[in-house]
Amino acid sequence: NAGVTQTPKFRVLKTGQSMTLLCAQDMNHEYMYWYRQDPGMGLRLIHYSVGEGTTAKGEVPDGYNVSRLKKQNFLLGLESAAPSQTSVYFCASSQRTSGSKEQYFGPGTRLTVT
Amino acid sequence: AQTVTQSQPEMSVQEAETVTLSCTYDTSESDYYLFWYKQPPSRQMILVIRQEAYKQQNATENRFSVNFQKAAKSFSLKISDSQLGDAAMYFCAYRRVINTGTASKLTFGTGTRLQVTL
Numbered sequence: 001n002a003g004v005t006q007t008p009k010f011r012v013l014k015t016g017q018s019m020t021l022l023c024a025q026d027m028n029h030e031y032m033y034w035y036r037q038d039p040g041m042g043l044r045l046i047h048y049s050v051g052e053g054t055t056a057k058g059e060v061p062d063g064y065n066v067s068r069l070k071k072q073n074f075l076l077g078l079e080s081a082a083p084s085q086t087s088v089y090f091c092a093s094s095q096r097t098s099g100s101k102e103q104y105f106g107p108g109t110r111l112t113v114t
Numbered sequence: 115a116q117t118v119t120q121s122q123p124e125m126s127v128q129e130a131e132t133v134t135l136s137c138t139y140d141t142s143e144s145d146y147y148l149f150w151y152k153q154p155p156s157r158q159m160i161l162v163i164r165q166e167a168y169k170q171q172n173a174t175e176n177r178f179s180v181n182f183q184k185a186a187k188s189f190s191l192k193i194s195d196s197q198l199g200d201a202a203m204y205f206c207a208y209r210r211v212i213n214t215g216t217a218s219k220l221t222f223g224t225g226t227r228l229q230v231t232l
Binding site for chain 1: 118156157158159161205207219220221222223
């Protein structure tokens with residue numbers, strides 16, 4: 001099992017450009033999440049999904065869109081990148097069943113917007 | 115809203131010694147989960163230990179243990195016999211109990227950077 005993978009690992013964008021981050025998991029998890037990590041702050045939830053075809057806003061959703069067309073994939077889109085979106089982005093997934101099931105994280109994508 | 119506070123931005127410990135990282139949280143709920151995640155320079159988030167709030171017994175995983183004080187809303191991590199490989203950023207995280215059909219996000223603290231010296 002590869003677990004959770006993210007593509008790309010690094011990206012530099014100019015202000016106003018668009019891009020899509022891809023997250024893929026091979027653990028048949030129902031739930032998937034996108035977080036961002038900024039210096040001096042913990043990870044903050046951008047959007048999440050409880051299943052194929054469903055998405056919901058997290059703590060900091062502005063400027064981002066997501067899609068979950070397939071159960072194993074969760075895409076994060078930036079339509080018009082801004083310098084404030086310079087961050088490290090993490091995808092995570094977890095099982096649907098209750099209990100202290102952990103979230104499994106991808107390796108992160110470092111995005112710089114100039 | 116739940117909040118998680120890690121008041122120690124940086125800590126240092128000598129190899130083979132013991133160190134305790136602090137975490138406090140604020141919630142009005144009685145049932146929840148608490149986690150410690152480790153983030154080494156590789157950036158990978160690795161679960162270190164978890165605690166269910168309904169369990170009075172403190173969780174232990176090899177050299178890692180927690181001191182869970184529910185009334186004080188405190189959840190500290192103790193690392194015994196520290197090793198060079200323990201050097202990393204450590205994040206405390208809180209999660210509500212999942213209800214069927216909904217996801218429950220992790221609320222993270224700001225992290226503690228642990229240095230391990232020879």
